Amino acid sequence: MHWQFLPFQHRPFGFTHDKGTQLKRRHFIEAAGAAAVANAAGFPALAQSTLPYALKANKPFAGKTVNVLLPPASQFRAQEKRLAEFEKLTGIKVVYSYVPYGQLLDKITTEAVAGNGAYDVIAYQDSWLAALSGYFEPIDAMVKADALDLARYPQVFSAAAIYAGRNYGLPVRAHPQLFFYRKDLYAQAGASVPSTWQEMLASAKLVQDKTGVSGVAMDYVKGSGFQNLWLWFNCLWGHGSDLLDASGKPRFNDAGGVLATQAYVDVLIRHKVANPGSTQFNEYDMVNSMAQGGSASMMVWWWTYSVLTGERSKLKADQVGFAPMVRFADGKSPTVAVIMPFGISKQSRQKDAAWEFMKWVTNPELEVAIVTDKSDAATSDIVATHLSTLASAKVNQANFGLPAVALKSLEGARSLPKLVVWPQVASVLETAISEMVSNGKPVKAALDDAARQVERITQRSGGRRG
């Protein structure tokens, strides 16, 4: 894994960087202004060499409109607020169209079938890529031509958009897992902050017994974008098992897989430290349970910190603690990361303009500007993808040290498997987990049934002709 930061190579005028990584926003505006003046004064050669982020000088795509399809997020609203900067540099107009996350995959599928190229840039989740790769433009040549250094991201983030050896996007939004807990309840119960799954169970039990608040909130329900699989993968990988073996056959029902799944459902069934509503909770319900004081801890993506400390939460910031995600195997097992890259639609009629936008929207300076701007709650966000941002003292200061903890959680993190039949396989697995926790189906039997279904799915993935 590339943990060392390699600075972005296209810095205008060689300005000095904050902590060696960041170009100050004031400097960027000066550079953009100077470039504009140079351009206007008839010095195209100077303008050519000075536009930031490897943007093409002389506005070759001016007048074009790039349509972007993405889910609502304060990070994206914050980008939208700053689009004028990009439009001024390139003359390209950008329009953001939001679709709720739950409907995003359906929308992408519908657009793919319609084939009318309504969207030029599309945000997608990494695990969808294998099935959707035919609808995205490989960007390897563009990345190479503009010398974009993908080592600026944690390896698990940059690898998320790579499928079958080709790159289909750049990470814009990404989530490591964190362990969130109620500082006040943990202090009241004398519980210590866990670093392993076993410690998590012990702490949750102690807090639950001493305070009467459910020890941990889980999200076991099916049908919310496979959310009940994320923590299952922590357990699965933590027990040395995996989804499939090297030959593509199901492996999740081997001895390690059974132990892992048992550990996952036993938080509720055997240890009884999970909130009783967990069988019906999706991720939002789980987060709300903690935000409304119904649960003392949860293991979830880092973005939820803003919900826990937001206006609608009953909690105050000093009640919410966070720590790196708990692990198995003496604290060395992988965590899960979910990544949302931006990709260029293969059906786009203006891929060049779309690539200009991609270069701008993924620049680390923009990211730093967004995560350090807390002036407006609607556009305030903690999500960052660049190693430099995550490690930056300034960014950490503005975000309660969350990025540094996230960086620790990302050590050894893995992303979800990229399979063409992932939606079917995930659907089978989320149903199996739902049956274990809701219907009381034995773990081994449920996993064996699921394995048979997955085998059927992979066998018929080549089609039904002949």
Place this chain on the structure above:
Amino acid sequence: MKDRYLKYALLAPALLVCAATLFYPLLQSLIYSTQDWNLGRSPAPEGFAGLANYAALLADPDFLGSAKVTLLFTLPSVLLTIVVAMAMALLLADNGRLQVNARTLLVIPFAMSPALIGISWRFMLNPEFGVADAVARWFVPGLDAAPILSDPVLAMAALIAVDVWHWAPYFMLTFIGALAALPRDTVDAAQVDGAGKIRIFFEIMLPQLWPVLTIAILLKTIFSLKMLDQVVTMTAGGPGVATDTLPHMIYTTAFRFYDLGYASAMAWLLAIVMMGLAMLYSRFVMGGSK
């Protein structure tokens, strides 16, 4: 223009709209159902598969299970909707102020979007913050949270209850109209002869309401067979596959699994059943109007 051409000219716009919005998609989906087409593999149909999709369906335990779930949903939802709607119609048929206001209020569920209904009920049935649990705890203090939607039987019951809540007002209005059209003298004669209210309903009114009831049952069966929104927003087919109805399975197969050929075949099998019901419905309506 001669009369015999004029009638075709007047029908032409409606036929064109039907052709564009009904016949073309139907025909296209029929073609897709005989194709191998998974969007994950190809942006266009990959080749003729004959009846392979249909053959695979009939051997697919998930499809057969889903068909069973659809029946388990449809039968009680139709029966309960008709019974509840009839009961409400009998209670609210008079034109007193209370009845008129109650009728107006009761129509609200029918006016709501089905997806919104599903989302609202999902919140109301939330085991921690839902109003259903709060009410239950008000009656029985100290009651543990009941995750209704994660229990296979209760989840199906909730889905049926919400469907009845949604559709009963519509059929109530239909039945109120039918009750108003009943000849009053038959009821009066029965009352003079000393018949009780229950006997009058079952022996005098119900036989006369039967044509309307039949049409209502047919319509509600069609509505129940194609119900999707509440499954998507309330249970997503779960827990397990306890509420995975055919429309939901078709939706997930097409839009989650990208298996458009297979989903089209499923949709056609369901459509054939519904077309049969629609023909029966037409026969009743047209037969009644002759």
